[in-house]
Amino acid sequence: MDNNNHILSSPQQEIDLIALAAYLWKRKRLLLKCCGIAVITGLVVAFSLPKEYTTTVKLAPETTDATSKMGNLGGLAAMAGIDLGSAAGQDALSPNLYPDIVHSTPFLLELFPEKVTDKEKKQTMSLYDYMADHQRAAWWSAVVKAPLKGLAALRALFSHTEESDSVLNPFLLTRKQEAVLRDLRQRTTVFVDKKTMVVTLAVEMQDPLISAEVARSIAGKLQTYITRYRTQKAKKDLEFTEKVLKESRAAYYKAQQAYAAFEDGNKNIISASYRTEQERLRNEMTLTFNVYNTLAQKLEQDKLRVQEQTPVYTIIEPASVPLKASSPKKLLILVAFTFLTFLGGSGYLVIKKIH
Incomplete structure (x- = not known):
């Protein structure tokens, strides 16, 4: 060879x-x-x-242990006779769960009615309508999807049930709604740095202005979701304490008036029955006052707890309209x-x- x-x-x-x-x-x-x-x-x-534009938002959530947080107001609360030790606890919603929260169906469905405007500012529509009816695709996608559209048309022709896309039911989504939800989930990425706990949120859209709007909206809704989760227990406790405090205040005022009326109506009377009734009314007034005073202190404690449980987010990189396409x-x-x-x-x- x-x-x-x-x-x-x-x-x-x-x-x-x-x-x-x-x-x-x-x-x-x-x-x-x-x-x-x-x-x-x-x-x-x-x-x-089609061109795709990516907007990135970076935020640093507050991850301080509640024990150290409540300790910041420990001295002030101690002066008022309030013990904040019972308010301490661990944050059950760590930043590692943020990707699951953002990609969850209820969270993404809240974005559907959000109003978005294209970069030419010619059209304003809901995010759902934009993703369902205003997405550009490569020319060969029409050829590939043609058989699927034909099957869908035949299925709709012989189907007895009509799907209404105007009604959004999280429990029973239509095929079109499910497709938009899946597309939105793929276009949204959330990454959490394990060391610094910095959360990086990226949204990819075919319009740069809509990409920035959606990224800003998701970041805001995520902060609202975490704040609502962190403070819902403390707010419920605060509402309950306020309700019971009103009842105890009314009981104390009633006992106080009964004691005063008894004293005014029995002046210059010295008898065993008088002293017994006087002692009973005084003890009842003292007891209701102690309950009222304890609840008043607990109300201040619950107010401090709501404030301390509210997380603070530092926006490291805010949403801005991208100038260059990220793909293709x-x-x-x-x-x-x-x-x-x-x-x-x-x-x-x-x-x-x-x-």
Whole structure:
């Protein structure tokens, strides 16, 4: 066999790289034609894909233990006779759960009615309508989805139940609503740094202004969700304490008036029954006052707890309208098409030569 054609050595079947390179060099015209076709195909694909814009928001949530937080007001509360030790506890909703919260169905469904405006400010619509009816796609997607649309039309023709997309029922979503929900979930990413606990939220949309609007809305709703979760128990305790305090205040005032009326109506009377009734009314007034005073202290404690349980978020990187598209990466597509074509063509020539 000729040295130029000797690609494989006989005993160990090892590849002779020099002979392989010389063989491929002889077939360079074929490889160049293939790479040229790959470049043209890559350009068609790169310019057919719609542009996507990504907005990134970074925020640092407050993750301090509640024990140390309540200790900040410990001295002030102690002066008022309030013990804040019972208010301490651990935060059950750590930043590691934020991705699951953002990707949950109830959270994303709250974004559907949000109003968004395109970058030309020509149209204002709900986020659901934008994602359902105003998404651009590559030209070949229409060919691929045509059979699926035909099947959907036949199913709707023979189906006895009509799906209404105007009604949003989280328990029973329509196919169109489920598709929009799935698309929105894929376009939203949340990453939590395990060391710094910095939360990075990224939203990808085909319109830069809508991308920034949705990212800002998600960041705001996430803060509201966490704040509501962290403070709901303390707020319920505060409402209950306020209710019981009103009842105890009325009972104390009633006991106070009864004692005063008894004293006014029994002046200059000295008897055992008088002293017994006087002691009973005084004890009842003292007891209701102690309950009222305790609840008043607890009310101040609950107010402090609501304030301390409210988390504080530091916005490291706020939402801003992206100026450049994040995808498609045209250069990367061209390089990938060219490299894979060259690799495939070289492999084909080598296999053809061996056999």
